[in-house]
Amino acid sequence: MGKIDSKQLTDKIQNYRDNGKSCSQSVLTGICTTVDCKLSEEELLSLGKGFSGGIGGTFDEGTCGALTGAIIALGLIYPNDPKMNVALSKQLLKFFQDEFTTLQCGKLTHNGEDKTICDPCCAFIGEKFAQLYNEL
Template structure:
């Protein structure tokens, strides 16, 4: 499946105006892929992962990563592929940002300036994996 990365980025940037990183990444990927899941379902699925986990900004995994992992599961059919991709998604993000922890990336939620770029970066990685 080939996703248009320009459309993907536009969707993520638009969602990030009002949605969390987990929601924006999941929605951007699933909408671009025209997945069979509603906006309401995606919001309910992803909202608990916002701000590291439940908005705590405390040692929780970055929402861009969790959103990407959820989309990976929705957009792939094979459990072995989902697991292998999940590991690559996690490792790629950690290599790029030095951590997957929301609190470290955002200074405990005080600086959300890296958030959109984190979402776009890891969504593009998922797009690459879907294209393989």
């Protein structure tokens, strides 16, 4: 597998955000179209939709969509390597929690009332995904 250009990935993720896509959709689709996960953009956007707003718009009850989008992408990239999938998922979770102190969308966005943190969360997880991917 080739290397991922972190800036190119985060720009792609931001482009999806700028075009009205949720964090989960943007991160999942940005990653998977960068590494060619074999699903169409439409399928990826559809797959990521239900994880928006902390899974189904629950906010306080759900995990940040940027993180869930990246973890779904790992499953698509490494479908036959559960150890790799779990290990990288754990690392992404730790990076995210260390940076933002919580995984809960509602705590990050004040129950969806202030989404200014969303773009930085998406960029952060894109950068960390590229870092992990490139270290393999």
